[in-house]
Amino acid sequence: MDGFLIETEGLTKYFGETPAIKDVDLHVKKGEIYGLLGRNGAGKTTIMKMLLGLTKATKGTIQLFNKPFEKPEKSILNRIGAMIETPGFYPNLTATENLEILASLRGVIHKDAVKRSLEQVGLSYKDRKLYAEYSLGMKQRVGIAAAIIHDPELLILDEPVNGLDPIGVAEMRDFLKRLTGEYGKTILISSHILSEIDLMADQIGIIHAGLLLEERNYRELKEQNMQFISLKAEPLQRVIQLIDEKLRVKEYQVKEDGTIQIFNTEIKTKQIVKVLAENGVFVDEVCRHSDTLEDYFKKITGGEGIA
Numbered sequence: 001m002d003g004f005l006i007e008t009e010g011l012t013k014y015f016g017e018t019p020a021i022k023d024v025d026l027h028v029k030k031g032e033i034y035g036l037l038g039r040n041g042a043g044k045t046t047i048m049k050m051l052l053g054l055t056k057a058t059k060g061t062i063q064l065f066n067k068p069f070e071k072p073e074k075s076i077l078n079r080i081g082a083m084i085e086t087p088g089f090y091p092n093l094t095a096t097e098n099l100e101i102l103a104s105l106r107g108v109i110h111k112d113a114v115k116r117s118l119e120q121v122g123l124s125y126k127d128r129k130l131y132a133e134y135s136l137g138m139k140q141r142v143g144i145a146a147a148i149i150h151d152p153e154l155l156i157l158d159e160p161v162n163g164l165d166p167i168g169v170a171e172m173r174d175f176l177k178r179l180t181g182e183y184g185k186t187i188l189i190s191s192h193i194l195s196e197i198d199l200m201a202d203q204i205g206i207i208h209a210g211l212l213l214e215e216r217n218y219r220e221l222k223e224q225n226m227q228f229i230s231l232k233a234e235p236l237q238r239v240i241q242l243i244d245e246k247l248r249v250k251e252y253q254v255k256e257d258g259t260i261q262i263f264n265t266e267i268k269t270k271q272i273v274k275v276l277a278e279n280g281v282f283v284d285e286v287c288r289h290s291d292t293l294e295d296y297f298k299k300i301t302g303g304e305g306i307a
């Protein structure tokens with residue numbers, strides 16, 4: 001479909017007999033930041049490596065820039081910048097010197113390439129500070145500057161905020177958002193910590209044990225899924241029957257302590273109380289809750305959560 005820079009269908013990867021990635025259908029739209037979220041070992045790096053042709057898919061298809069990606073061709077890879085592992089730089093050279101070496105190795109001929117890529121990640125060109133003296137956040141920025149030195153349209157970043165403090169995370173968020181907003185890049189970013197990609201991702205893909213459990217618009221996810229009504233009333237079986245038959249609500253769950261959580265946010269608490277009362281059931285407690293995103297992820301990953 002038009003508008004997706006990355007689209008996979010049934011993407012599957014086995015390591016020997018073990019499936020690491022199972023039937024993943026990923027959809028990354030042009031101009032967005034797509035956050036691939038999952039615990040360590042969930043399969044994020046393996047997906048990214050397949051998208052870059054660094055490891056071969058066992059099954060399934062990949063489309064990059066609306067074209068089938070069968071083997072890593074220069075014409076496609078030139079349009080992508082990636083940071084998969086922490087890149088190696090010379091510690092006793094400056095960021096500018098490191099990037100100049102890299103630019104010439106890669107055959108980047110544009111004379112402003114180093115200056116531009118440093119500026120795009122918020123670092124100064126020709127700064128005399130040595131790479132060894134940089135903070136972790138600045139080192140990560142140099143890594144991203146290296147990934148965008150050839151001015152790619154698409155950036156694939158594996159855990160770029162890993163290990164950064166909250167200020168470092170916020171700074172990274174600002175310049176990644178600038179890369180999409182001002183410079184029109186598309187970014188696929190992975191993380192195992194939800195708060196790291198909070199306020200950054202437009203779209204979110206939740207990966208768990210090799211499966212893409214959900215792909216959602218992050219703002220919608222926050223607005224819709226975090227709300228539920230919590231209800232306590234007895235006898236439980238009768239309440240459940242009324243929820244099913246009279247209120248016709250399907251999205252609910254019963255907790256161990258007998259509390260019922262109703263995820264249909266359209267329904268009013270008043271309506272629930274009225275229907276139950278009309279049928280002889282008295283409500284002990286009813287209130288509307290906002291779940292935290294962390295709770296939500298725990299729910300959909302079967303209790304383990306992501307952090």
Ligand SMILES: Nc1ncnc2c1ncn2[C@@H]1O[C@H](COP(=O)(O)OP(=O)(O)OP(=O)(O)O)[C@@H](O)[C@H]1O
Pocket residue numbers: 015020038039040041042043044045046047192
């Ligand atoms: N080369 C390999 N050979 C065998 N198994 C592998 C290989 N690479 C990855 N795996 C397995 O595939 C699964 C997914 O690993 P992957 O590195 O993609 O996860 P991840 O979500 O990126 O986690 P992390 O953040 O820890 O890197 C894991 O169970 C891992 O052990």
